[in-house]
Amino acid sequence: MSTPAGAAATTATPAQWLEGARPRTLPAAVSPVVAATGVVAFTDRVNPVAALLALVVSLALQVGVNYANDYSDGIRGTDAVRVGPVRLVGSGLARPRTVRNAAFACFAVAAVAGLALVVLTGHWWLLAVGAACVLAAWYYTGGRRPYGYAGLGEVFVFVFFGLVATCGTGYVQTGTVGAALLVTAVWVGALTTAVLVANNLRDLAGDAASGKRTLATRLGDRGTRFLYAALVAVGALGLVGVALLTTPWVLLALIALVVLVKPVRAVVEGARGRDLIAVLKATGLAGLATALVSALALILA
Template sequence: MQPNLQHHSKPAVASNRGFQVWWQMTRPHTLTASFVPVLLGTALALKHDHFHLGLFAAMLVASILIQAATNMFNEYFDYKRGLDTEHSVGIGGTIVRDGIKPKTVINLAFGFYGIALLLGVYICANSSWWLAVVGLVCMAVGYFYTGGPFPIAYTPFGEVFSGFFMGMLIILISFFIQTGTVTSTSILVSVPSMILVGMIMLSNNIRDLDGDKENGRKTVAILLGKKKAIYLLAGMFTFSYLWVLGLIISGNAPFWTAIVILSAPKAIKATKGFIANNIPIKMAPAMVATAQTNTIFGFLLAVGIFIGHYFS
């Protein structure tokens, strides 16, 4: 597929080169997908009376930097493949709308990776060097999600990869660096986070379904069609709440974690928003509500675990 040459013309001059442009380039509303799992993994570790502030801070910053860099890789490679224009709908557009040079975006992304690597050295030195392998794999997935000859995001496996690496694995690493182990409970508790992070990607793909189809992508949303993709989204929301109920009944999570139900209105808003709209820009609020579901659900789950540890 040949890229649209108009995308490689001189970018529009940014009307505002202030902090907002650079902040928007990180796609801030997605950063909670890295923050919440770190918080959740650490909350689980407190049950074992383990907490190392330095490791928590390093893991938190490294995860956010990797997520932000992944977003920048997405910005860069979508531009290079001619998928972004100044009229594209979405939270990206730093290159095509704000006039930031592509080289600047890619260099900043690698710079963030460099800082994350240094933080990773500190984490490994204070836990296990085996984490270096895991960390490098995570960073490779972040790059190849939209980079390389066969981007993961263009396949039906985007939700699986993002959910596993940005949802489950971050929780388990955060738990491991505090406790030195991974337990069955930590794995079970990380399942809904894995699902909800994957649903952020699915919501993005539902919104972009028509454009992605034209550009040859084979996402889950394209393979299922909009209606069935929304059913899948709603089903995964429901499964996540039922999973927590199962954790409570089985004794793997305290009763207090039932407060995750307070995030349900956001899940309902997301589902209804996708059902009611077909125009991408009108589906954007539903996509934001999906990300908010993950954020609020994960935060409340961490709070429930924390309360259960100290008050049960």
Template sequence: MAASRLQVWILASRPKTLWAAIAPVIIGTAMAYADDSQHWLAAIAALFGAVMIQIGTNFTNDYFDYTKGTDTHERIGPVRVTQAGLVKPAIMKRAILIVFGLAFLAGTYLVWRGGLPIMAVGLMSILFGVLYTAGPFPLGYYGLGDIFVFIFFGIVAVGGTYFVQALDIVPETLIAGAAPGFWSVAILTVNNLRDIDNDRKGVKRTLAARFGRTFARAEYVACVVAACLIPAALVAITGEHPVVLVASATLLAAVPTLKIVLTKTDGPALNSALAATGKLLLLYSVLFTIGWIV
């Protein structure tokens, strides 16, 4: 029974999406390491906090999509544990508080190290993680989730990770942060493309639901291509780290997934594309890390 409960919570955490939290910390740490400014305890705290915020956001999404009636038996994505009756709403609500509380605890050390700017970033990250599906104006329900994801899982995450280690910020980190931001928006776009029919029946007006499949597919392609162009932009601006261009090769690895997104509409195919996009984000971050520190 304990094992089955653990499996339920793992399912609720949506592990395939967690690379969106892990990848920018890897990139930010690599950039700090290249500048001889790495601080491993701060990096670990940043990683833990980022993962907790991602899980907390996923739990919040699970809870409020159920209570708002968006998640029904007709959805074709992975199981949502609240809607499926695997977790009672009251327990999920408690889990949300616990997970965001853990993120806050990790943040206290980072605030002690990085000061008020990190406090502001941390609190906003938690706040917007909740407001993604909660409150009177849930971001994800009005097509603003893409902007939130790009900023907080891209630029803010990479820049913040670098800052808590180097106690400084350089423009290159903000530019580099755009890449995981684009990849994370691509993950969100596949998710919204898969759920487009169910969202249109409810009150969720994602960009895909508003503008259709053609728009969502174009957004996905644009995000993947833009992410893979970031290394070239960094080399052009800095005149350094030419090996980082190897990260652009992720575009070649993305071709099969691009084909799925551009041609398929069934849930299983798009679920596989979502998982593959998370793996592409991981591949990109690893190649970027190698290229930046060599």
């Protein structure tokens, strides 16, 4: 780590705190809510209040896990070599305790919004799901045995920001999870996971050097590149599946995925370092654009 964690000064500017929240990852929190609400509009009636609360929960968890990751990686020294966004703890811009508290504050916002959602819907068992989401967010890189260091980060993203976020958004509005919603959760999860794969591919060398055993370090450079391309393909196939279950107009969302042709080519052809930052950004935005087009098609249909 470039600066001892205990010696870090609270000198981070608001802009650096914003960058530390990693705004490029936020589309991954918005996409499941938008896509699920589109399915709800096609099959039932949208509950705007429930959808908005689900969005708050998703965004708060995403920012919270980003700050928690910054804190945990920073105190372990695994953020010493990075080419991506600023690391508040690893670069000595903020005290570890301050960044940790920022993560906890985000988790608190998610908890309050989640509780309001439970009260609104009457599905009290969802409290257990919410607790699992917060614990999963913290223990991604926190605790003595973080599962993100065991190569399970992608599983977490697919399950919680794909299946849980998408199906949960639909469920709190209709009380059911149909086939179209489940397939939507799969393609959303695949594209969201691709964002993390691109991120870990970018950090592969630094993670390997610091002993952080992400899935990318386990699969190796070539395997990680194949996984990224495969996830994008699953996203496209998932859209076809939703179109078969609902309306062919959903296929218009494939146009949004055309944006990923260049990033996929860059990954397959060996892009590294800062070149992968553009891939990460494009993947997140493409996922959000796909969700928006898909939702609009379902609403109009």
